[in-house]
Structures are given as C-alpha cells and as structure tokens.
Amino acid sequence: MFFIKKRRIVLDFEEHPRLKEFSFSFKRFIKNPLSVTGFSIIFIFFLIAVFAPVLAPPKWPHEPFRIPHQGFAMIPKPPSPEHPFGTTTKQYDIFYGVIWGTRTAFRIGFMVVGSILIIGVTVGSISGYFGGVIDEIIMRIVDIFMSLPTLILAMAIVTALGRSLDNIMKSLIIVGWPIYARTIRGSVLTLREEDFVKAARALGASHFKIIFKHILPNAIYPVLILASLDIGSMVLTAAALSFLGLGAPEGYADWGQMVSLARNYIVGPPGQPLLYWYVVTIPGLFILFFVLGWNLLGDALRDIFDPKQRRR
Amino acid sequence: MNFLNYVIRRLLLLIVVLFGVTIIIFALLSLFSPAQRASAFIRDIKQLSDLNDIIRTYGLDKPIYVQYFVWLKQIFHGNFGWSTTVSRTVLEAFKFFLPNTIELALFSAPVIILVGIWLGSLSAVYRDKPIDHFTRILAIVGWSLPTFWFGLVLLMIFYGYFKGLFPPEVLSLEAQNFVNSANFIRYTHMNTIDALLNGKLWIFFDALRHLVLPVITLTVVQIALVMRIMRSSMLEAMGKGYVLTARAKGANWKTVIKKHARKNALIPVITVSGWLFAGMMGGVVITETIFNRKGLGWWWARAATQLDIPAVLMAVLFNGVLFVLTNLIVDLLYAYVDPRVRLK
Numbered sequence: 089m090f091f092i093k094k095r096r097i098v099l100d101f102e103e104h105p106r107l108k109e110f111s112f113s114f115k116r117f118i119k120n121p122l123s124v125t126g127f128s129i130i131f132i133f134f135l136i137a138v139f140a141p142v143l144a145p146p147k148w149p150h151e152p153f154r155i156p157h158q159g160f161a162m163i164p165k166p167p168s169p170e171h172p173f174g175t176t177t178k179q180y181d182i183f184y185g186v187i188w189g190t191r192t193a194f195r196i197g198f199m200v201v202g203s204i205l206i207i208g209v210t211v212g213s214i215s216g217y218f219g220g221v222i223d224e225i226i227m228r229i230v231d232i233f234m235s236l237p238t239l240i241l242a243m244a245i246v247t248a249l250g251r252s253l254d255n256i257m258k259s260l261i262i263v264g265w266p267i268y269a270r271t272i273r274g275s276v277l278t279l280r281e282e283d284f285v286k287a288a289r290a291l292g293a294s295h296f297k298i299i300f301k302h303i304l305p306n307a308i309y310p311v312l313i314l315a316s317l318d319i320g321s322m323v324l325t326a327a328a329l330s331f332l333g334l335g336a337p338e339g340y341a342d343w344g345q346m347v348s349l350a351r352n353y354i355v356g357p358p359g360q361p362l363l364y365w366y367v368v369t370i371p372g373l374f375i376l377f378f379v380l381g382w383n384l385l386g387d388a389l390r391d392i393f394d395p396k397q398r399r400r
Numbered sequence: 401m402n403f404l405n406y407v408i409r410r411l412l413l414l415i416v417v418l419f420g421v422t423i424i425i426f427a428l429l430s431l432f433s434p435a436q437r438a439s440a441f442i443r444d445i446k447q448l449s450d451l452n453d454i455i456r457t458y459g460l461d462k463p464i465y466v467q468y469f470v471w472l473k474q475i476f477h478g479n480f481g482w483s484t485t486v487s488r489t490v491l492e493a494f495k496f497f498l499p500n501t502i503e504l505a506l507f508s509a510p511v512i513i514l515v516g517i518w519l520g521s522l523s524a525v526y527r528d529k530p531i532d533h534f535t536r537i538l539a540i541v542g543w544s545l546p547t548f549w550f551g552l553v554l555l556m557i558f559y560g561y562f563k564g565l566f567p568p569e570v571l572s573l574e575a576q577n578f579v580n581s582a583n584f585i586r587y588t589h590m591n592t593i594d595a596l597l598n599g600k601l602w603i604f605f606d607a608l609r610h611l612v613l614p615v616i617t618l619t620v621v622q623i624a625l626v627m628r629i630m631r632s633s634m635l636e637a638m639g640k641g642y643v644l645t646a647r648a649k650g651a652n653w654k655t656v657i658k659k660h661a662r663k664n665a666l667i668p669v670i671t672v673s674g675w676l677f678a679g680m681m682g683g684v685v686i687t688e689t690i691f692n693r694k695g696l697g698w699w700w701a702r703a704a705t706q707l708d709i710p711a712v713l714m715a716v717l718f719n720g721v722l723f724v725l726t727n728l729i730v731d732l733l734y735a736y737v738d739p740r741v742r743l744k
C-alpha cells in the first residue's frame with residue numbers, strides 16, 4: 089500500500105501479498121530477454137497504429153482503410169521514393185497498406201479476444217460454480233466445438249454469414265470461446281470449495297458477488313495468459329481466412345489480403361526470378377513480427393505466472 | 401473388464417459429439433435460403449433444373465426440426481449433395497481428392513513427430529544451453545509463421561531462384577500423362593505409392609519432388625507443439641526417482657536418457673498427436689491452396705469462396721469424425737500403454 093515516509097511516496101511491497109507478487113513478477117518480466125523483446129515489438133506496432141495518419145496520410149480521410157492506387161496496371165512496381173515499399177498488383181501502395189493494416193490487426197486481435205474473454209469467462213464460471221446439469225450441458229457443447237479444427241469451422245461459418253472482415257471476426261469468436269470456458273471452469277471448480285468462498289456464502293453474499301469478487305480474481309490469470317497468446321494466433325487465423333479470399337473487399341488495408349494479392353507475382357520473369365520479392369515478403373513480415381511479439385509476450389507471461397515453472 | 405468399460409464409455413461420448421457436430425452443421429445450413437440448401441440434396445447434375453421440386457420433396461420450407469431429420473436421413477443414405485466448384489457429387493469429389501491429402505499427411509506426420517521428439521528431448525537434455533535456446537526460439541518462430549506466406553516464400557526461392565527445383569502441384573506434365581495412360585495401374589491413387597508398385601522410379605521421384613515444399617511448410621508450423629510437450633515431459637521424467645536410481649547404479653548417462661527417461665516421456669506426446677492430426681487438417685487447407693495440390697483442402701478452400709455449401713458442410717462433418725476417431729484411437733492407445741488411465 090501507499091504511505092508517506094520521509095516526504096516520499098514509497099511502494100511498500102512487504103505489506104500486501106498481491107503487490108509483493110506483482111513486484112516479483114515484474115522483476116522476472118524485465119529480466120527475461122524474450123519478454124522484453126516481445127513487449128518492444130508490440131510497442132512498436134502500437135506506435136505505428138497510433139501514428140498511422142502521420143506516417144501514411146490517407147487519400148480519402150473518411151475512408152482511411154482504402155489503399156490508394158494509381159491505375160489498374162497488373163505488374164507490381166519496385167520501391168521508389170514515392171512508394172517506399174513499392175506497389176503490389178493493381179498498383180496498391182504496399183507501404184500504405186501495411187501501415188493501416190496494423191490498425192486492422194489490432195482491431196481484429198482486441199475485438200476477437202476481448203469478446204471471447206467475456207463470453208468464455210461468463211459461461212465458464214456459471215458452469216463451474218453451479219455445476220450439475222448446467223455444467224454437463226455446457227461442457228458437452230464445449231466438447232463439440234473443440235472437436236473441429238479452428239480454421240475449418242471458422243471457414244464454414246464465414247461461408248454461411250457471407251464474406252467480410254466483420255464476419256471473420258464473428259466466426260473466430262464463435263470458434264474461440266470454448267477453450268476459455270473450459271479453463272475458467274477448471275479453476276472455479278477447485279476454488280468454490282475453498283474456505284474463503286464458504287465463508288462469503290455463510291455471510292450471505294450473493295452468487296454474483298461471490299463469483300466476481302471472490303472467485304474470478306483468483307481464477308483469471310491462466311485465462312489472461314491464454315488471451316495474450318491468442319491475440320497473435322487469432323490475427324494469424326484471420327489473415328489466413330483473408331488470404332483464402334473470405335475477408336474484406338479488395339483494396340482494404342489488411343495484411344492477409346495483401347499476401348493474397350501477391351500470389352501471381354511470386355516468381356519473376358525468366359532470368360530475374362526474385363524480381364518481385366517485395367510484393368509478398370513485406371506484408372508477410374509484418375504478420376510474422378506482430379504474431380511473434382504476442383507469442384513471445386504470452387510465453388514469457390506463462391513462464392512467469394506458472395507456479396510449476398517459477399522457482400523462488 | 402475395466403478396459404472394456406472404458407472403451408464403451410468413449411464410444412458413447414463419440415455418438416454425442418457426432419450428433420453435436422451434425423447439429424452445428426444444420427444450424428449453419430439454416431442460415432441459407434431454401435434454394436441454396438436444396439443443392440445439398442442433389443444427386444446428379446440433371447436435378448439442378450428442378451430446385452423447386454427438391455424444396456417440396458425434402459420439405460425445406462417446413463419447421464427446422466423436421467428438416468433436420470430429413471437431412472440426417474439423407475446423410476445416412478450417403479447423399480451429401482452436389483459440389484458446384486468441381487461439378488461432381490460431394491462423395492465422388494471426396495473420393496477423388498482424398499488420396500492426395502492422405503499422401504501429404506503420410507509424409508508429413510512422421511517428420512513432424514520424429515523430428516519434434518528428437519528436438520524436444522535434445523532441448524531438455526541440454527537445458528539452458530545454447531542448443532536449448534535455439535530450438536525454443538525456432539519453435540516459437542515456427543508457431544508465429546503465417547503458413548500461407550511461408551509457403552509462398554519457399555516457392556519464390558526453390559521454384560523461382562533454383563529454377564524449378566521443387567515445383568508446386570502434384571506431378572510434372574509428362575509424369576501426369578504417363579500416370580493417366582493405360583500402362584500405369586492405379587492401386588491407391590497416391591502417386592508415390594502407385595509409382596513404387598508399378599516399378600516406375602522416375603515417377604516416384606517426380607512425385608517426391610512435388611511433396612518436399614508442402615511437407616516442409618506443414619512441418620515447420622506444426623512441429624512447435626510436439627517439441628514443447630516433449631521438452632516439458634522429458635524434463636519431468638529426468639527429475640524422477642528412477643532416473644536418479646539408474647544413474648546411482650552406475651548406468652551410462654546416454655542409456656539412462658534413452659531407455660529410462662525418454663520412454664516414459666513419450667506418453668504425453670501420444671496424447672498430443674491426436675490434436676496434431678486435427679490441427680494438420682487446417683494447415684492442409686492452406687498448404688494445398690498455396691501449392692495448388694489438388695486435395696481435400698484445396699477443394700474446401702475453393703468451395704468456401706464460391707459458396708459451395710455441400711462441400712463446406714462435408715469438410716466440417718469429415719473433420720468432426722476424424723477428430724473423434726483419432727482421439728478415440730489415442731485414448732485407447734493411452735489406456736493400453738499406461739495402466740493407470742484404465743484403472744481409474
């Protein structure tokens with residue numbers, strides 16, 4: 089807790105166990121080179137997303153995600169002062185696309201994983217806390233969803249809803265929540281038998297209060313780590329679906345689609361096989377580093393918070 | 401007796417899951433218009449002209465639960481509908497595309513599992529040494545790689561720069577012509593195996609050359625899972641008492657690793673291999689699309705973009721069945737290997 093000592097505000101970590109825990113984890117976090125790398129990568133992408141209007145001023149201010157293009161010539165043009173990363177097929181500017189694509193990626197990651205977290209945590213805690221028939225039914229539904237590969241189920245749902253980026257996000261939410269529900273349920277199941285929960289119940293606390301004030305704060309960590317790992321993998325799956333042609337209309341700033349646009353220009357004309365290297369390489373590297381950043385971060389968080397792996 | 405109970409319990413769960421999968425499929429199906437849904441009931445191309453008849457015959461304007469049972473009956477009769485992307489019935493298309501996908505899986509799975517086990521145990525044995533850091537970074541980068549992009553970069557290098565060293569698609573033109581001719585007998589419809597059975601080595605090597613890049617793409621992305629599980633279970637096994645005992649008795653370190661630690665560490669890998677199989681089918685969709693390898697994944701990807709509903713539904717159903725069956729096999733194997741599981 090905070091208190092004033094010699095006219096300075098001092099964080100006393102000895103006083104509160106949760107703060108002590110936090111300080112310990114924080115120290116481990118900054119000592120681990122992988123987590124710092126992951127965090128830095130995400131921070132750079134965050135800056136790119138925030139300063140997108142400065143880095144690449146939109147041609148149509150009310151439609152910033154539309155990539156500007158000059159003409160419809162099919163053959164890509166190499167990097168030049170005017171187009172720093174060159175242009176892809178139909179002359180879409182690659183630099184503009186990857187910069188604004190960063191915003192798209194953050195939007196997909198946060199929207200999908202945020203919704204999944206809310207749905208998964210709610211359903212999982214209801215299932216674990218009340219048990220019985222409700223639990224049995226919810227867990228069988230989870231089993232069914234988890235028996236289908238993410239990509240294929242998401243693909244089927246997007247087909248049914250119609251092609252668009254929003255529908256890709258919806259399908260990923262539908263596919264993604266079960267694992268969160270199952271993880272939360274597991275923790276809630278053990279926690280609800282703890283003494284502090286029984287005490288709260290004896291004092292007459294409502295179910296709602298017990299779940300949100302007493303159980304969830306103790307059960308949420310594994311799920312938050314899962315979420316940080318999932319931001320990367322959801323963006324990756326969304327990009328794959330975009331690549332397959334299920335995403336936004338052509339010309340939208342989206343990394344997966346930009347890789348897909350490059351498909352006909354993988355191999356250059358005879359004699360210059362690597363002529364169009366920039367068309368596929370640049371958007372792909374943006375996806376790779378974005379996902380890598382989140383995975384490094386999530387992996388490090390798991391190492392730090394996992395009681396089996398940490399040794400004091 | 402216990403073992404039999406275990407098997408029966410698992411089989412009952414299988415039925416529940418399969419019903420669940422069909423209900424999900426049906427829920428998806430009900431999002432479409434009756435005319436689109438009617439295509440799921442078509443048996444051959446002539447029926448395309450009288451969609452209204454089909455809507456009436458199968459009651460596609462009736463209440464949803466009635467439709468579900470009608471549809472389920474059709475599935476049990478082996479009628480999966482008409483796939484517009486490839487202009488065949490779904491069942492024919494499935495039989496046509498299956499061999500290429502099995503071939504890809506047949507070549508990738510051993511590489512993923514064996515190399516994954518090898519790297520994982522190497523990383524555990526040399527814990528916190530450079531080799532451990534290297535393999536861990538390799539795993540996390542592989543896990544973050546966009547499959548579709550990685551495959552394209554491989555094509556750019558090995559097809560473009562090295563002048564067609566490892567080409568896309570399934571066979572080169574001359575090999576394809578020979579395979580389709582009368583003096584080549586198709587036993588399994590898998591090119592590599594048929595070539596060996598026919599004693600045509602040049603076709604075998606041609607098919608193999610076309611397999612290299614898809615196998616590498618699938619492996620690099622999928623291997624991280626096996627490596628991670630193997631590493632942690634190997635670390636756990638190496639801390640166990642029997643390893644220490646064996647060491648104390650003076651057994652050679654290599655023997656202890658190979659015979660005592662690694663054998664026991666393999667058990668969790670068996671569990672993961674079921675998941676691996678399911679994950680691989682997702683990877684297959686992407687891999688086959690990039691390399692233009694005409695298999696199930698290639699077909700499903702095209703079907704999804706061209707609103708070919710019966711084919712997409714087939715994809716979901718097939719993957720559900722595949723997952724449930726592989727998990728059943730894995731569970732049985734697990735119970736067989738580890739008596740603690742079946743006695744619980």
